[in-house]
Amino acid sequence: MTSQSANVVVIGGGVNGASTAMHLARMGAGRVLLVEKGHLAGGASGRSGAMVREHYLHPTLVRMAQEASAIFHNWQDAVGGDARFTQTGRLLLWGQNDADAVRANVAMNRSLGVEIELLTPSDIAEILPILNTEGVAVGAYEPNSGYADPMATTYAYAQAAQDRGAEILTGCAVTGIRTAGGKVVGVDTDDGPIEADAVVAATGPWVNRLAAPLGETLPVTPIRVQMVHLRRPPSLESLDTAVIDNTTGAYFRTNAGFKTLVGGEAPGDLEEVVNPDAFGLNADHDTITRYWDRARFRFPGFAAATQMGGYGSLYDMTPDGNPVLDKSAAVEGLYWAAGFSGHGFKLSPVTGRMVAELVMHGECKDHPVGDFRAGRFAEGDLLTGDHPYEGRAHQ
Numbered sequence: 001m002t003s004q005s006a007n008v009v010v011i012g013g014g015v016n017g018a019s020t021a022m023h024l025a026r027m028g029a030g031r032v033l034l035v036e037k038g039h040l041a042g043g044a045s046g047r048s049g050a051m052v053r054e055h056y057l058h059p060t061l062v063r064m065a066q067e068a069s070a071i072f073h074n075w076q077d078a079v080g081g082d083a084r085f086t087q088t089g090r091l092l093l094w095g096q097n098d099a100d101a102v103r104a105n106v107a108m109n110r111s112l113g114v115e116i117e118l119l120t121p122s123d124i125a126e127i128l129p130i131l132n133t134e135g136v137a138v139g140a141y142e143p144n145s146g147y148a149d150p151m152a153t154t155y156a157y158a159q160a161a162q163d164r165g166a167e168i169l170t171g172c173a174v175t176g177i178r179t180a181g182g183k184v185v186g187v188d189t190d191d192g193p194i195e196a197d198a199v200v201a202a203t204g205p206w207v208n209r210l211a212a213p214l215g216e217t218l219p220v221t222p223i224r225v226q227m228v229h230l231r232r233p234p235s236l237e238s239l240d241t242a243v244i245d246n247t248t249g250a251y252f253r254t255n256a257g258f259k260t261l262v263g264g265e266a267p268g269d270l271e272e273v274v275n276p277d278a279f280g281l282n283a284d285h286d287t288i289t290r291y292w293d294r295a296r297f298r299f300p301g302f303a304a305a306t307q308m309g310g311y312g313s314l315y316d317m318t319p320d321g322n323p324v325l326d327k328s329a330a331v332e333g334l335y336w337a338a339g340f341s342g343h344g345f346k347l348s349p350v351t352g353r354m355v356a357e358l359v360m361h362g363e364c365k366d367h368p369v370g371d372f373r374a375g376r377f378a379e380g381d382l383l384t385g386d387h388p389y390e391g392r393a394h395q
């Protein structure tokens with residue numbers, strides 16, 4: 001075993017754990033140890049759509065996403081290494097039912113400095129004639145959006161953490177949180193105990209495996225989601241703009257040259273509660289067909305695509321679709337960073353800093369980390385926008 005004591009143990013080697021470890025190391029937290037039961041980016045992070053955007057429905061999230069987007073655009077200086085961020089622009093489509101909310105949200109985003117513009121269906125038809133605008137009442141375009149490589153991103157955080165002296169232990173599962181007198185004193189692992197003054201659990205859908213034995217169950221539900229690969233035919237080869245079709249719940253982003261990744265976030269796409277240690281890693285045949293149908297409805301050219309299978313992964317959903325970034329209510333020195341609900345990739349440069357500041361200073365200097373407190377669910381004070389879109393599990 002590499003290390004038997006640390007000032008801070010971060011559990012979970014996804015983007016959020018790795019970013020937190022990097023920020024802790026950079027802030028001088030002492031000996032920082034990142035412990036991962038499998039390999040880095042082996043959870044949701046490695047299978048992420050990894051899209052980066054700024055448009056959100058709540059000002060706190062808009063400001064966090066703006067800061068994070070600036071980091072993806074300037075990765076080499078801000079983090080180091082290469083997250084392989086590709087700027088593609090992002091087109092959002094909504095039906096009439098969401099039109100008023102879209103106008104209000106786009107105005108709020110613009111007032112905070114987000115570059116986003118409203119589009120009519122005829123604007124969209126002009127910009128992207130390969131798109132069928134049926135059912136679209138309003139659109140919006142974010143030119144600065146794009147996607148990164150989620151595995152490269154995770155490893156870049158990890159390397160930056162190691163460059164500041166952090167250690168990384170993979171293939172080592174934390175089996176429990178060690179406490180004494182209501183305070184954290186370390187963790188138990190399948191490789192022996194590790195003493196620590198503070199522990200951060202960035203363990204995604206597995207968070208309650210560690211929280212529940214302490215009497216503190218978080219409202220985080222593991223939901224299986226699926227992604228489908230389509231090889232674009234020549235008529236769609238130029239389609240590299242990310243498209244979020246809120247009328248059907250489909251989203252599209254280019255992948256590996258001429259392939260498109262198609263994901264789904266209609267309510268029915270986010271209902272499969274699973275055991276995070278035993279879920280279908282391949283896409284189901286009926287889901288591939290359903291997502292392909294949505295793709296060819298919006299882009300008729302997809303009828304000539306080659307369907308190339310797909311994969312399953314996990315969202316760690318909370319009731320308001322936003323994470324818990326908080327100290328444990330049960331144990332002093334223990335912190336939660338979980339429940340990212342399918343949108344925690346783009347936020348990771350900032351959420352990692354917020355959690356590191358929470359550990360080091362008990363608060364975050366420039367974002368209201370209290371908005372993400374675990375207690376908001378019991379208080380009925382959910383983190384939601386004033387103008388939610390219909391039928392979206394996260395906004």
Ligand SMILES: Cc1cc2nc3c(=O)[nH]c(=O)nc-3n(C[C@H](O)[C@H](O)[C@H](O)COP(=O)(O)OP(=O)(O)OC[C@H]3O[C@@H](n4cnc5c(N)ncnc54)[C@H](O)[C@@H]3O)c2cc1C
Pocket residue numbers: 011012013014015016017018035036037038039040041042043044045046047048049050051052172173174175202203204205206207209210225226227263313314315337338340341342343344345346347
């Ligand atoms: C298909 C899909 C598409 C997505 N698209 C986007 C997108 O376009 N944009 C966006 O912003 N977000 C997106 N997301 C969401 C985003 O990928 C996740 O929110 C983010 O990756 C979560 O990172 P994490 O570090 O919190 O958790 P994870 O990546 O799940 O990492 C948790 C880690 O903890 C480890 N672990 C758990 N328990 C223990 C233990 N006891 N001991 C040691 N290690 C442990 C696990 O092995 C795992 O590696 C998508 C997610 C999916 C699944």
